Amino acid sequence: MSARVLVGVKRVIDYAVKIRVKPDRTGVVTDGVKHSMNPFCEIAVEEAVKLKEKKLVKEVVAVSCGPQQVQETIRTALAMGADRGIHVEVSGKDYETLGPLQVSKILAALAKKEQADLIILGKQAIDDDCNQTGQMTAALLDWPQGTFASEVNIEADKLKVVREIDGGLETIKINLPAVVTADLRLNTPRYATLPNIMKAKKKKIANVKPADLGVDVSSRLEVLKVDEPPQRQAGVKVETVHDLVGKLKEAGRI
Amino acid sequence: MAAAMALVRGVRFGSYSIGRSRSLIFNSLQRRGIAACVDPSIGLTDEQKEFQKVAFDFAANEMAPHMAEWDQKEIFPVEAMRKAAQLGFGGIYVNPDVGGSGLSRLDTSIIFEALSTGCVSTTAYISIHNMCAWMIDTFGNNEQREKFCPDLCSMQKFASYCLTEPGSGSDAASLLTSAKLQGDHYILNGSKAFISGGGDTDVYVVMCRTGEKGPKGISCVVVEKGTAGLSFGKKEKKVGWNSQPTRAVIFEDCAVPVTNRLGAEGEGFSIAMKGLNGGRINIASCSLGAAHASVLLARDHMCVRKQFGETLSNSQFLQFKLAEMATKLVASRLLVRQAAVALQEGRPDAVSLCSMAKLFVTDECFAICNQALQIHGGYGYLKDYAVQQYVRDIRVHQILEGTNEVMRMIIARSLLTES
8 A cells, every 4th residue: 555644743741741820821831841742642653653564554754833842743753653754834923823723724735735645643632632633634625534543444445443432432434535533542652762763863854834835824713811720629528428418409419 | 648648649640541551650750840950851962862751751651660569579570671672772882783772871871860760770780781782792703792792682681790709899800710721611610799680691791710810810701591500699688779689600610612702811801891981870870860760759749748837848958958969960960971971982081980970979869869768757768659769779889880989999090190
């Protein structure tokens, strides 16, 4: 199969960092804070590399949108086995307001330009939890989508995707080209090996601007304010089940 | 008690229990929202940051969750180490043509520092294994390199470094294990003491006497496990380093082919010392990792533990103590990394700098870990808390690979000898 896979990787604040809201409440503190690849994007890269190792796809291209620093994230994808990278330069105010709609327009344009047969994304990013980019990208391209994938198999020129849904697991068969978004149990991302990290240095990262792709990155959304979640209140201990039911009724819960 | 433990370990991201075993408990060690002043990735190249990231991730996921068990049950974690070898950690500064990763001494230091946060004892053994693989790679001929290095780099086989004897520790050149030439074999007689990995490893790099007294009569031979006449003493019971077995290695008319000798006769001591220069940087790097983890643990504990109506972090005395610990940590890190660069470049000050780094860093980092234990109060003394294991594990770094007293001898000699 001569398939080309596009994998979107997002640079987010590392999951282990304690998030702090900026004093002016316009967002969270990102300066000097450790960033890394979105965990679901790691799973997406791993799946793409696995497909390449099974010889079901020929080339894996890692894409990221953002300022200079996202090149680190693309390099991590290259170290995991992606063949080349594309850095879509978005910085400053545009980057702060960059959201799923703009990214999906960029990915759709790139998919056409690179003649991709498959796009694999993380199901959502851990900073905004939007869970929209994959779905929007599929809609813009008019491609089928297999979201929340916990298993992906290529059979002939169709994709069999097992999806994690509220009721359990759903298996669908979709035509290629398609968009897949990775859920937690799709795979366990590999560690980059030292030799692969060194090989990644030689792999190419192309630079591209949204304007070159004909995409307008201005946002239709305006963030009004960002607040910390309310402090967790202490609970109340009750002696009997009777008391518990009484308290729940008082609180209007039952 | 349980509440205190939960507090110390910190609260993690609620809904994402990621597939890899990112244990809630040990992730506090990998808190990446780390103060810039002690951030170990400052000043590194992008590539070095990638190496460090892999090592930190591996330490957090594959080592830290088992560190206490490996210590208490004295388990030699063969599978975990082989996983590390798959990532290239089996022969970090060994040539790629025999399976190594071909990285620099500085890259190696960064990697061991990060791995050490997951388990000092295991990382220290990996560093000894690396040292042996390098010695064969550098001083062996092509047959020897091709015979031993690939298996060592993949950790299909494990190695031990055999220099110390019951009668010769610091006075290493006075070693007595003899190697008498008989036809095309050396017949070894004698015993080695305190050998890390001894009995469980497959390849023994042995310094033995083929010639006259003193360093010039010493040669280096590679002895394989299973050779007739090679046996082992009982497994020693140690204060720390419990994830690696330590045994005496005994030679009784043990015949070793002459083709297993690294370099020429009489070069053994020099080979051993060159191996140790790198070994000293590696051991110092392991101490760094433990100190780094301990500083973070102490900081986290101070932020939750309350006495006299406020958190310990409000006590100026403890703030100053923490500041001193952080300063010593950064100073140590800079010295080790400088020494690594000096060794890589073959600079004239390399040997002294490696000795200075080993001396300073192992001492300072032990003080840091010890202070971190003190800050934990009574909890610091319990095996439920990692800080005591860091203290126990790095205590021996001030003793082996050349005691810190011998380090002073080396440095003084370089100062007092005319160049």
